[in-house]
Amino acid sequence: GESVGLHLPTLSVQEGDNSIINCAYSNSASDYFIWYKQESGKGPQFIIDIRSNMDKRQGQRVTVLLNKTVKHLSLQIAATQPGDSAVYFCAGPNQAGTALIFGKGTTLSVSS
Amino acid sequence: NAGVMQNPRHLVRRRGQEARLRCSPMKGHSHVYWYRQLPEEGLKFMVYLQKENIIDESGMPKERFSAEFPKEGPSILRIQQVVRGDSAAYFCASSPPTAAEPYEQYFGPGTRLTVT
Numbered sequence: 001g002e003s004v005g006l007h008l009p010t011l012s013v014q015e016g017d018n019s020i021i022n023c024a025y026s027n028s029a030s031d032y033f034i035w036y037k038q039e040s041g042k043g044p045q046f047i048i049d050i051r052s053n054m055d056k057r058q059g060q061r062v063t064v065l066l067n068k069t070v071k072h073l074s075l076q077i078a079a080t081q082p083g084d085s086a087v088y089f090c091a092g093p094n095q096a097g098t099a100l101i102f103g104k105g106t107t108l109s110v111s112s
Numbered sequence: 113n114a115g116v117m118q119n120p121r122h123l124v125r126r127r128g129q130e131a132r133l134r135c136s137p138m139k140g141h142s143h144v145y146w147y148r149q150l151p152e153e154g155l156k157f158m159v160y161l162q163k164e165n166i167i168d169e170s171g172m173p174k175e176r177f178s179a180e181f182p183k184e185g186p187s188i189l190r191i192q193q194v195v196r197g198d199s200a201a202y203f204c205a206s207s208p209p210t211a212a213e214p215y216e217q218y219f220g221p222g223t224r225l226t227v228t
Contacts, residue, residue: 032215043116043203043219044155089154093215098168099145100215102154 003027004092004103012109019077021106023090028071034100035064035075036089044089047075077108085110114139116206116220117186124226131191131198133223137206144187145205145217146172146179155203161187194227201225 003026013019025033031052036044048059050066050073057064063076077084087107091100117136125131137144142163147155157171161181172179176194181187191198201224205217 034215036219041221043205043221045219049215091154091215094157096168096170098160099147099157099171100155100217101157102147104152104154 004033004090004101008106009104010107010109012111013080015080015082015110015112017080019075019080019084019108019110021075021077021088021090021108023073023075023103025071025073025090025092027092027095028068029095030092032093033064033066033073034091035062036091036102037084038087038089038105040086047088080108080110082110082112084108116204116218118202118204118220118223120223121221122224122226124228125194126228127195128193131194131225131227133189133191133202133204133225135187135189135204135206135220137187137204138208138218140208141206141218142209143207144181145207146187146189147203147205149201149203149222151200158189191225194225196227199225199227 034049035047037047038044048062048064050057050064061078066073087105089102089105091102119134144161146158149155159172159179160168176192178190201222203222204220207217
């Protein structure tokens with residue numbers, strides 16, 4: 001079946017470092033991916049998305065890279081701040097196109 | 113413009129009781145999605161509804177769970193005869209009828225259900 005998954009459950013970085021969070025997916029027909037940030041006790045918050053006709057998309061301090069050959073995407077956070085500490089999920093559409101499939105999440109911890 | 117509202121934020125039920133979770137979508141949104149999140153897990157899709165219609169309920173258990181989104185009022189996720197395994201965070205998301213992206217979903221803060 002289709003799946004979206006993250007490589008590492010936890011990532012610890014120092015404030016000011018760049019963070020890279022990775023995600024793999026199984027459905028080569030997936031055409032859209034989203035990264036969400038979830039802080040403790042809150043719902044997922046949209047960060048950035050990318051369509052499969054793109055390799056890279058940049059936002060404010062965040063960049064998403066998509067490698068369709070190996071079915072892998074990554075979220076890069078520049079100059080990581082303590083406020084970036086959260087669980088990060090990649091998500092993609094299910095085959096029916098009616099909902100999102102989420103990976104398990106990577107917990108990012110930023111120390112000062 | 114208020115975001116997606118969910119209530120209650122925390123709900124405690126004894127085994128065998130019923131749980132009712134409410135979701136008010138963002139203003140102008142007519143599509144509602146319910147997801148469940150177990151501890152240390154990602155969100156799992158349960159059901160997708162439009163006003164008065166269930167579009168996809170493939171992720172919802174066949175027994176004890178039901179969902180509705182009436183013409184007026186919030187969407188309701190109902191769990192009958194709750195068991196300990198139902199303890200989880202339940203998130204609602206909504207999207208507008210003409211979303212620029214088909215997965216332009218905005219999430220509420222969730223309801224944390226604890227079954228004792």
